[in-house]
Amino acid sequence: MSTEYILETQELTREFKGFVAVDKVNLKVKRGSIHALIGPNGAGKTTMFNLLTKFLPVTSGKIFYKGKDITSHKAAEVARTGMVRSFQISAVFPHLTVLENVRIGLQRKLGTSFHFWKPESSL
Structure with a gap:
């Protein structure tokens, strides 16, 4: 995990009873940059945000925020680090x-x- 990136995912996956909503996503967000997550309805955009902010648990993969592994953190812990959603x-x-x-x-x-x-x- 590079400190150049504020947010990074490695092989992030979320399954719902056999349906794969987010499939092995590798994401890198540089500090100070603006990104958008786009796609059609049902593409997994909301699920991805829910994984990043820990509203949903990860099936597999890793999430790093500010260089720290937050994959097993609870939503409140992630919010206290500074990553929140609206x-x-x-x-x-x-x-x-x-x-x-x-x-x-x-x-x-x-x-x-x-x-x-x-x-x-x-x-």
């Missing part, structure tokens, strides 16, 4: 504030409840 579609409630939307996301994740309090406007 999702194409965000389910938000347009009538709520940003803070209220975040609270709803936390409520679902933590299984807690939040009470919204809005001060009366002073007229």
Whole structure:
């Protein structure tokens, strides 16, 4: 693994019950460069991103980030190293504030409840 590359995969593979979604992908991303992953629906683009950010486990192969093997890391560990992803579609409630939307996301994740309090406007 060269330090010239910030992200590298070696023979990265992901299978789903016999279906190979990502097949022995070798990828090298240089520091400071911009790359795109393109292809038709069903080509494995989302699966590839889910493997890189550890939302899915790797069937075989290796992932290196900043020169370190992160293949066996959990998603939260990878995020703490600085590699995160954003999702194409965000389910938000347009009538709520940003803070209220975040609270709803936390409520679902933590299984807690939040009470919204809005001060009366002073007229």
